[in-house]
Structures are given as C-alpha cells and as structure tokens.
Amino acid sequence: MARRTFFSFHYERDVWRASNVRKSSQFSTAVDSEWIDASLWEDAKLAGDNALKRLMDNAISGTSVTAVLIGSETYYRKWVRYEIEQSIGKGNGVFGIYIHGIRDRFGLADSKGLNPLPSTLRTYDWVRDNGRENLGKWVSLAYDER
DSSP states (O other), X not given: OOEEEEEEOOHHHHHHHHHHHHHHGGGOSSEEEEOOOHHHHHHHHHHOHHHHXXXXXXXXXXXXXXXXXXXXXXXXXXXXXXXXXXXXXXXXEEEEEEOTTSOOTTSOOOOOOOOOSOTTSOEEETTTTTHHHHHHHHHHHHHHHO
C-alpha cells in the first residue's frame, strides 16, 4: 500500500539530489511522494514566514511519512527543523536519508552533514544502504514505527 511521503530537505543546495531520490520512488508501490513545486516555494518566501508555514503545513497534512534528506547543510536549516517538528507532532513516521553520496548536476558528491533528527529515529545512507532498492521498505517501516 502506498504511503504519502513528504520529503524535507535544503532546497537551494540539495534539490538535484532530492529529485534523484524522489524519482527513484516512481517505480515503487510503497511511496507516493509529496513534492512542492519550486514556484510555489518562491511565491511563499516572498509572502513571508507565515505563508511558508502554511505551504509546509498543507503539504505535510496529507502525508503519513516524512523522509528528511540529510545533506551537508540540512542540520542548519530552520525550515527543515520546522518540518520535522510538524511531522512528529502530526504523528507521521519520520526517518532520515543521508544524500551526500548522490552526485549533483555537476557530478560532485558532497560532505556528510549532521543529523537534524532526534536520535531515536532511523537514518540510512542512500548509496551505502542501496536507497533505490530500499526506499519503499524504509517508508513502510517508518509508518509502522510511528
């Protein structure tokens, strides 16, 4: 059964890597991903913090799992922290995926970032733990453990 999954990540830095993760799920029956269009994000940023919060809250509201894509600077992003708090508060299953090993549009990998999640939540490494094969399993496990 598909689980609607919200992907939280540092947009400006990791959108390419996040897109690779998201696209891998198109062949999985376990993941129905939630994706915020870049133009919506930019419009909300111009409208201020409350508009950003509404955009994120609306996106999270229709999901049961949140996957936090952990890049080299994700830990420091206040909006990622907000999405984590809202997801946990809503009762979503939450887990993290280190994405530093996914190459960007220039073919470069990145340094491993700090984990912004509470230590009780699971994390995986996209490359080392074979994310393409296991994303659906990770989503299902997070849902079951919520």
